[in-house]
Amino acid sequence: MTGSSGASGPSGGTVNRLRPRRSCLAVPGSNPRFLEKAQGLPADQVFLDLEDACAPLAKEGARHTIVEALNEGDWGGKTRVVRVNDWTTHWTYRDVITVVEGAGQNLDCVMLPKVQDAQQVHALDLLLTQIEKTVGLQVGRIGIEAQLENARGLVNVDEIAAASPRLEALIFGPADFMASINMKTLVVGEQPPGYPADAYHYILMRILMAARAHDLQAIDGPYLQIRNVDGYREVARRAAALGFDGKWVLHPGQVEASNEIFSPSQEDYDHAELILDAYEYFTSEAGGRKGSAMIGDEMIDEASRKMALVVAGKGRAAGLTRTSEFEAPEA
Ligand code: GLV
Numbered sequence: 001m002t003g004s005s006g007a008s009g010p011s012g013g014t015v016n017r018l019r020p021r022r023s024c025l026a027v028p029g030s031n032p033r034f035l036e037k038a039q040g041l042p043a044d045q046v047f048l049d050l051e052d053a054c055a056p057l058a059k060e061g062a063r064h065t066i067v068e069a070l071n072e073g074d075w076g077g078k079t080r081v082v083r084v085n086d087w088t089t090h091w092t093y094r095d096v097i098t099v100v101e102g103a104g105q106n107l108d109c110v111m112l113p114k115v116q117d118a119q120q121v122h123a124l125d126l127l128l129t130q131i132e133k134t135v136g137l138q139v140g141r142i143g144i145e146a147q148l149e150n151a152r153g154l155v156n157v158d159e160i161a162a163a164s165p166r167l168e169a170l171i172f173g174p175a176d177f178m179a180s181i182n183m184k185t186l187v188v189g190e191q192p193p194g195y196p197a198d199a200y201h202y203i204l205m206r207i208l209m210a211a212r213a214h215d216l217q218a219i220d221g222p223y224l225q226i227r228n229v230d231g232y233r234e235v236a237r238r239a240a241a242l243g244f245d246g247k248w249v250l251h252p253g254q255v256e257a258s259n260e261i262f263s264p265s266q267e268d269y270d271h272a273e274l275i276l277d278a279y280e281y282f283t284s285e286a287g288g289r290k291g292s293a294m295i296g297d298e299m300i301d302e303a304s305r306k307m308a309l310v311v312a313g314k315g316r317a318a319g320l321t322r323t324s325e326f327e328a329p330e331a
């Protein structure tokens with residue numbers, strides 16, 4: 001997990017953009033039973049959906065159901081997000097106004113799907129600012145998550161990532177994306193038959209690079225075979241291995257897998273903390289002010305320290321505690 005932990009909102013208040021997102025649980029906004037159940041699941045983030053999990057005729061009612069769920073529900077410290085409809089529909093402005101006027105105080109981010117260029121993010125930013133000013137919310141506190149779901153969005157991903165200080169995460173939307181580029185598979189997240197390598201590698205890396213260049217989180221989208229937890233794990237591991245911060249979960253059975261896969265292992269976490277301690281010791285006066293250090297046969301330098309900081313940061317955020325301590329060598 002990287003990111004500027006203290007991005008400053010337009011009104012000067014400090015906003016924490018570095019929220020945990022190992023598991024991002026999709027909840028249809030029109031289903032009060034699911035909205036209730038989601039509150040008890042150990043997902044880092046929930047997003048209450050007004051877009052594709054919500055039928056057109058149910059959207060109007062779902063806006064109000066979501067407002068009630070945000071205001072009355074007990075979300076237990078989870079990151080609370082609402083996915084609105086994309087700007088090519090006629091629903092977006094009303095989604096944002098109803099939800100933010102009604103429950104802005106209890107909302108962390110708005111997720112914007114099918115983002116194609118920076119203007120679409122600007123438009124949402126401006127609308128949020130007007131609502132915040134009108135109803136007396138801190139201007140700039142509500143963040144934006146941008147979903148990349150088509151070729152145009154991916155081609156413009158750098159300008160999208162730079163479009164607003166409200167941005168917190170870029171999200172890959174594989175289902176819409178595969179349709180957009182004519183990829184030959186109907187199983188979302190699985191490899192298309194006949195291609196000998198990872199067909200998603202370029203897209204995932206492109207999103208990850210834009211995210212990291214702008215201090216945003218990178219999140220992998222859904223895996224639709226909800227009963228196939230092994231399949232989910234495999235796809236999630238692919239994104240985690242590249243450096244993604246988390247993945248969507250559509251089913252309670254996927255939550256635990258995602259939390260585990262996007263947290264460092266205990267062994268890696270312990271090792272990262274050891275590297276940080278060793279580096280600090282050996283570069284200090286007491287340790288001889290060296291530029292590098294050794295742990296056993298491993299040389300530790302400034303670059304290793306940076307890598308260790310990322311792993312240690314993820315481990316601390318996941319609530320891991322150390323099981324080993326650094327011991328300075330005898331003088
Ligand atoms: C998610 O919205 C997707 O299209 O995969």
Ligand code: MG
Pocket residue numbers: 052113149173175176
């Ligand atoms: Mg989609």
